[in-house]
Amino acid sequence: MPKLTLSHFEASLLFAFLTSVVLGVVTKKTDRERLIYGLQTFGYFLLALFGLGWLMYLGHG
C-alpha cells in the first residue's frame, strides 16, 4: 500500500471538504440549502484554518 504524505494544509483542506459535504447533506432539507450550508461550513473551516495558522505563527515569535 503506498504511503500518502500530505502537508498540514492539504490534509486540513481535505478534512474540511469531506466534513462540509456530510454536514450539508444531513442538516438541510432542500438541495439549494444543502449547497449553501456546505459552502458556508467549508468557509468557516478555512477561516479557522487560516486564523489558527496565523495565531500559531505570530505566537511562535
Place this chain on the structure above:
Amino acid sequence: MSKEKKPKEPLPPLRQWIHVVALGWLIPGGGHFLLGRRGRGALLAGCVVLMFVLGLLMRGTMFQPQTGDLLTTIIYVGGFIADLCAGILYLLTVWLGYNQPDVAGHAYDYGTKFLVGAGLLNVLAMVDAYDIATGKKD
C-alpha cells in the same frame, strides 16, 4: 417564572428503524439506500469511504481501548468507539491485519484523525437515516 418542561417524546418502535441504523453502521450510506435515498446515500458513503481510505494511506493508527486516568480513557476508548463506527471498513481493515504502530509525525497524526473522522461522519449518516426512517425528516 416557572419553566415548564416539554414532555419527552416516546421512542419510535424499534422495528421501524433498527435495521436501517444497523445497515447504516455496517455499510456507510447503506441505511439511505435501504430507504430509497440513493443520491444522499452515495454522497455520504463516498465521503466516509474516502476519508477512511485517506486515513489508511496516511498510515493512521487504530485506537485500542485503554483505561487509566480520565484523559487516557476518553481518548483511547472514545477513539476506539469512533473507529468502530466506520462499520465494515474498520472490521475489514482489522481482519486483513492492518496494524500500524503509533509513530510520531504529522502525516500519521492526520491519518489517525481521518480514521476517527470517518467513523464520526458515519454516525451523522446513521442519525440522518434514523430521522428519515422514523419520519422526522422527509
